[in-house]
Amino acid sequence: QKRYDPGATDTTIKIGNTMPYSGPASVYGTVGKSAAAYFRKVNAEGGIGGRKIEFISLDDAYSPPVAVEQTRKLVEQQKVLLIFGPLGTPTNAATQKYLNIRKVPQLFVSSGAERWGDHRQFPWSIGFNPTYVTEGRIYAAHILASRPDAKVAVLYQNDEFGKDIVRGFLDGLGDKARSVVVAQASYEVSDPTVDSQIISLRSSGADTLMNFSQTKFAAQTIRKMAAIGWKPAHYLTNVSNSVAAVLKPAGAEHAKGLLTATYLRDPSDGRDTPEGRDFAAFMKQYYPEGDPNDTLNVTGYSMAQALVQLLTQAGDDLTRANLMKQAASLDMTLPMLYPGIRLKTGPDNFYPIRQMQLVRFDGTGYEKFGDLLGP
Amino acid sequence: MQAFLHQLLAGLATGGIYASVALALVMIYQSTHLVNFAQGEMAMFSTYLGWAMFGLTVGLSFVMGALVERIVIRPMRHAPVLSVVVVFIALLMIFHSLAGWLFGYTIKQFPSPFPERAWYGTALMSAHEVGAIAITLAVMALIFGFFRFTALGLAMRAAAQNPVSSRLVGIDVGWMLMLGWGLAGAVGAVAGMLVAPVVFLDPGMMGGVLLYAFAGALVGGIDSPAGAVLGGFIVGVLENLIGSYVVGTELKLTVALVLIVGVLIVRPSGLFGRTIVVKV
Amino acid sequence: MNTPSTGAPLLRVQAVTVRFGGIVALDAVSFSVEAGQICGLIGPNGAGKSTVFNCLSRIYDCGAGSIEFDGRRISTLPRHRMAGEGIGRTFQNLALFGSMSVRENLLVGCHGRQPAGFVGALLRLPGERRTEREAQARADELLRFLALEDCAERIVADLPFGTQKRVELGRALCGRPRLLLLDEPACGLNHEELEGLAALIREIRDRLGVTVLLVEHHMGLVMAISDQVVVLNFGRKIAEGPPAAVRQHPEVIQAYLGGAHADAA
Amino acid sequence: MRLVERTAFALLLLLALAFPFLAEGYAVFQATMVLSYAVALLGLNILTGYNGQISLGHGAFYALGAYTAAILMDRFGLPYWATIPAAGAVCLVAGVLFGLPALKLEGLYLALATFALGVAMPQLLKYKHLEPWTGGVQGLVLAKPDAPFGLPLTQDQWLYLFALAVVVILFALARNLLHSGAGRAIVAIRDHPLAAQAMGIDNRRYKAGAFGISAMYTGIGGALSAIAVQFVAPDSFTMFLSISLLVGVVVGGVGTLSGALYGALFIVFVPTAAEKITQSAPWAIYGVVLILFVFVMPGGVARLLLRRQR
Amino acid sequence: MPMLLEVEGLHAAYGASRVLHGIGLSMRAGSVTALLGANGAGKTTTLRALCQMAVRTTGTIRIGGERADGRPTERIVRLGVAHVPDGRGTFLALSTEENLRLGAYGRRDRAGVAEDFERVYGYFPRLRERSGQQAGTLSGGEQQMLAIGRALMSRPRLLLLDEPSFGLAPLVVRDIFEIMRRINAEQGVSILLVEQNAALALDIADSVYLMESGRIVLNGTPQEVRGNDAVRRVYLGG
């Protein structure tokens, strides 16, 4: 029996989304574009249960008030069934309460903050990727296991992303945090360079760098380290581990040996796998202007696949309540997830992806080492 | 001590970047008496052109600057200053947005025009950084000489200050403004190509740099090329030292800006700027 | 407050020196002006006349010397207090509020005597309304006095030079000054208009009881209406006295008037 | 006011009052945002348009007002309506304190100082020692007020009407100010600072005062927006906000009261409209529209309309 | 004698306000013409219209036989016109010397320019003393000298003077009229002179125009004009 909430009909499912297509986080806009491309593919192949997906993606310029406005527009004017894959912590924090009061699903928020898994307070929100705190913990665990006497310097972006990951890292180190971490430095997204920070961190005598910086700054860091001849053990956050978008511009030879945790396959790396080939073919056909080597496109692609799975599970009961129920009972693997990692949720678990794999950059691609990590 | 020296030199290196953009601001100010807030984005756009087709960039940027003057700025010649400022803001958005659309938002590597292992590179400063400072100083000398010693430079300054009287002595003011924009565009392109190898090329590349360059130009004196370069260096060094030794990285920008504004309160036309007295 | 203290001159300038870099614009200049007088201040171009005015309105600092107005030392007061003290002025190169109408310019002139507060203005308190009414009345009066009624609502920037000069005069008078500083009011006037100006300045003195210090190159005017004339040259006072005496002064003739000054009149 | 103006004004007010009952919630919310920006623009216009002090950083006061309201509601449990005067007062003081040293700066130099303020504000809001109040990078989430006295109004409707009342009062006060001696003094300083002083105007006092009042207005705008958006975070108040405010003032009409409203409409609606045209480079479209606006109306919308009337 | 300046049916307006209503003027090469009129009559506007400066105009203007109307100011100037504008047009932020150098903008003969520098400094020794000073800080009279000096630096054929005696001390006024007489006699520079000091103007003029509210109402020789009662009363006194 068919049951619909606003946005769903026999022929269409309306899905809303907000993205920073402009503003300081424009680089992430491609996530929304690749997701849109995937829905084009789904529609071209007949849709989901005969229903076409109408994907409405609006620009929030990474500004919370604009996100509220756009989200309300999607919900009240466009009457979408749900909000899917909106990106950014502050923007979604601003809309979270509204969507929860309205009982509109806020599915697969593309941000690593912890608030998307807080199902008791926000039963209508759910995240997607591993939280930054989880990622920080993973690095801490690895350091404690491999080199408990390391002297660690931390570079982080002074925003929720950077602070969360540092928090997870320090938490993970526990009592050892004080002795292990010898220096911290932050930067603002508006800073032109992080040269000064790198020099400070180096002069602290650290032998390990936790690099919790975003793409451009990560690349700057790698290059600056090479320029001044600093060669500590280098942990790079998952956010910036794209080979094509970060390591190559920074100079792959300088990046050799760095460690990072990942949950997606790197597209430039996994070209010779069937999954990688599928992805490349998809990009070529449906999103030719996008960069097929950009990990962000993998994110959009994978999130869209997860949504398609969820909608398929929901069947003809396209009510918002049922969608949330389905969202809380996912268990699947996705082609571009790192081999072994599963997307899994439950009534008490709103963190769909919780595991990560540590990998090492060998100059051209990533090689894995150790077991899957995570709670 | 070693670390301090290193910070100092790193400050000089980033300062060199600010200085090069500050020079573009001085150029446009001297020839139009306005500060073009889109200068940074225009330089960024030029740099993309350089990335797409090396070599021609400076010339193309000259043409681009001149065209912008001709098409967008000239119709505004009777409009109030604030309207012109808003047009600058619009230009900033247009160039930024176009660059994002045409070239994407992911960072691109921009090759340094200097060989990586040049003899003048040191452990403390890379060859590019030294080279960038050298080029900046050379551009500074050129601009200084141009405005100080050539009839054209004098005519450009005159046209900026008093267009009506300038016409009365036979100066083609429209031409001067176009030339000023063109030259500023060209200087900006040079700056862009010096900046990009350091910060990577992306549409947001100049966002942060422009603020510091603006501050540097004003601290040094917006009508003085030497002042602007010195101001750029001061800002770069100040920012690094404050961040590393005084208040930490979180507040370094704030404190640096407070200091700069403090300097300006004491010396309202900058360290090297000339105070223009208005007599009644 | 409006009655000058007896005996002492209204304005006493003592040993005022002003330097700009190497230029000595005023060199120990001293003179005084009695209440109710029209005092001419003349001298070659660049002699320092406008500089005296700028010292009197505290735009320049007057170095070591002192300026006393009505027996009070005013050479250390802030600039904006001068209007309140009773010194009004016009400017050699016009300094009107270009975006405002003639009436509004005059209303701003009233400010010196009745500064307005923010709170009163925002809430339109009764005190504020009264001040406004008074200011409007004053402005109306001066518009009539200076025959500016026709252009009262026009933006000053569009008016001819001569009219603008009159607006400046009106604006200065709005502040009910006791001493009025006029910097070359006759500039650009033709013969007939000059006569009108002479009459007007006399009337300002006689009817409004304002003492006038007048800088002017038009000798006919200066000689005709001044009670006393002070002559500057290269920042120094070279002569002082009644017009008839000053025009015979050899140094004045040599530096300023030239042999046959009749043609300048 | 002349009769025509009076009737036009009354009609407009009536329309504004009826609006929330005719439009859907989302539009009412947008209208509330327009009102909050209008107050902010009015504030900036008093400073930049009337007093001639360019501010490129008024977003900082908008932020300060928003945070004052948010902190008072969230941490101290103050009712929303009480936070409006509080935000105004805090910003008034902050404005005067900033305005005093800024007195020495003019033109470009003031632009830089205010620009710096705008850049620094988000970083100050993130500053770790202020986190207990500001919520750091996470920001603060607020509750939306219900209509009082059991009035049958939705939250959106009530908040809109509340904001409308605030706006009407503030516009009336601004009108009083600008048509008084103090208002003329403010404009005189813009036209000719030296002559203004010679007329007995204490430039320091009026400039600092104008700065304070301007900041107060903008802060109140910020407070209204915080209540409407129900969220404040440092990222809400980037440089872009300050720039938008300046754009709004110029598009609306520098040195006009009603311009604030047109400017607010522009900065709320044109970006979304531009997005409709192209998603590839919406800001390029916005920029082009902006340039066309100032080409056609270099004096702003308000001046164009005023001229039509005459 | 050829006509240097011929003006027919010249109208001029600032925005919507029309100021000149069909003016006709003509000047022989090497002559001195005085333009008299009351405050606001349109004298300044006439001079501005001749070099298309800040006003909209219709009508024909010929300078040395070439059509000048419709050309931009700077190209009219290159026909050999120099204008001492009302308000002096000083480049306030530049030095005195730079102001003078600008007067010679476009001239290529370095030696001639150097000579003219000496000549102007000779006329106005005060300017030489102030040569490095920011022109905006010169006294009113000094700026007036500078404006005249700047105009002379271009070696014009036609000199348009808008109240050259403005703000100058009596001795300097006398000097200036002497200078005008000399450059007219020695170099054949033609002068169109607007001057409130009508007595002086009539002394050196060959021909006089009288304006009222944007129209020419009288044209004649100085003698004829002196004989006109109304003119005598308003401009000459007695």
Ligand SMILES: Nc1ncnc2c1ncn2[C@@H]1O[C@H](COP(=O)(O)OP(=O)(O)OP(=O)(O)O)[C@@H](O)[C@H]1O
């Ligand atoms: N701010 C200044 N800087 C340098 N020199 C100045 C400044 N102000 C005035 N001077 C010089 O001081 C001298 C006196 O100027 P002032 O304006 O007082 O002359 P004045 O007597 O009013 O002359 P005029 O009759 O031409 O107006 C002039 O030579 C002028 O160049």
Ligand SMILES: Nc1ncnc2c1ncn2[C@@H]1O[C@H](COP(=O)(O)OP(=O)(O)OP(=O)(O)O)[C@@H](O)[C@H]1O
């Ligand atoms: N910029 C302007 N905008 C509008 N009207 C103007 C402007 N300049 C002058 N006018 C008007 O044009 C008319 C003629 O002015 P003009 O300056 O030509 O007179 P003038 O004969 O030179 O007088 P004056 O003796 O005062 O110099 C005046 O009525 C004046 O109001």
Ligand SMILES: [Mg+2]
């Ligand atoms: Mg003077």
Ligand SMILES: [Mg+2]
């Ligand atoms: Mg005139």
